[in-house]
Amino acid sequence: MRVAGGGDRAPPRGAMTHAAVVFNGILGGGGLGWGMAQVAGAFARAGMLRRVLCGGIDGGIGLGPLPLTRVSTTALVGTLFRTPLRSRDDLIRTLSDASFDLLASRRLPADADLVYVCSWAALRTIRAARARGARSVLWCPTPHIEESIRIAREEGARFGTKTRYATDWMRRRVLQEYAEADWIRVDSRYVLETMVRRGVPREKLLLVAPGVDASRFYPGQGDGVFRVCLVGQLSLLKGYPYLVRAFEALGVPAGELMLFGPLVDRFNRRMVERYLVNPRIRHGYGDPVPVYQRASVFVLPSVADGFGFAVLEAMACGLPVIISESTGAKDCVRDGEEGFVVPDRDVEAIRVRLLELYRDPALARRMGRAARRRAEGLDVGRVGPELLRALTQAREAAR
DSSP states (O other): OOBTTBSSOOOOBTBOOSEEEEOSSEETSHHHHHHHHHHHHHHHHTTOEEEEEESEEOGGGOOOOOOEEEOOOHHHHHHHTTSGGGGOHHHHHHHHHHHHHHHHHTSOOTTOSEEEEETTSOHHHHHHHHHTTOEEEEEOOSSOHHHHHHHHHHHHHHHTSOOOOOOHHHHHHHHHHHHHOSEEEESSHHHHHHHHHTTOOGGGEEEOOOOBOTTTSOOOOOOSOOEEEEESOBSGGGTHHHHHHHHHTTOOTTOEEEEESOBOSHHHHHHHHHHTTSTTEEEEOSOOHHHHHHOSEEEEOOSSBSOOHHHHHHHHTTOOEEEETTBGGGGGOOBTTTEEEEOTTOHHHHHHHHHHHHHOHHHHHHHHHHHHHHHHTTBGGGHHHHHHHHHHHHHHHHO
């Protein structure tokens, strides 16, 4: 059978030896980019990787040369930001993801029999893979889209903004991705539960937790300042306003709070600017390693977070962590051992746990050591073999 884009024959459906990785972003850039890089690296080490289709590769991720087809919507996004649509972040994201998906679907390698693609920019790619006889794995790093939209609306109402998490067109596209993908990889039990609750068949879901590079993220030397940090994209879903309130109520002299990460839209930029009036609250963006290494404790009070890569990074840097029930990385944190798990939106619970760690440095050190040990057991190298085992088991079960 001849296929578009090359003269090679499409592989028999069921074989999974030649993989393509598809991502609308920079491989290794940010949490999603790092998650995709873990899988691309695993496929490369297994001799399976045929092509990465993405906007580019961060040279600092240490994967070496990878077979790259550059597919970028940067020019489109830049043009849209110079139009009246610049205030519609959700619409710009929709157009970017849909355009990327169309372009990538036309450039899949002809011999790929397995396509691993990130949700939101995947529907045409999934269909193109199926037409070639290939299997598709849809990575869903966030809770079910209906759950995410509901929670985003609730948070917007709490803080006086109409949060546009996704356009209705994108919502329908993502639901169709769920339906048409052969398998859906999720990072945590939290995401898995939202999927099952919303009707996705359990047998379609592959639970494989992310890993961390413990050689890059390692403990540093603090300077004696009780420093609290949150690392991640600063959106309402990350719950950072609850951390700010808890920190301001803490009453620790000379303590500091670092909010470290990109600001996703104008509303969140204005929110953070108001917080920065307090000289003990700071904002930054860039390499997070020095932030972790100078911090005393890491907090991620998300209200809807599929995993939270920063949690494992902070643990690898020897920090006790405080995370919410709706942070997927709670699968890796034992309450009272590596840190604390607190109820969603519970400012007082965050404050109490911060104060406990401030008043008991020995407890903080013990939890930090336990966190480092736990992170070392979740090395990034285990992600690929676990994913491949899960795929093999799913394929055998489907026969």
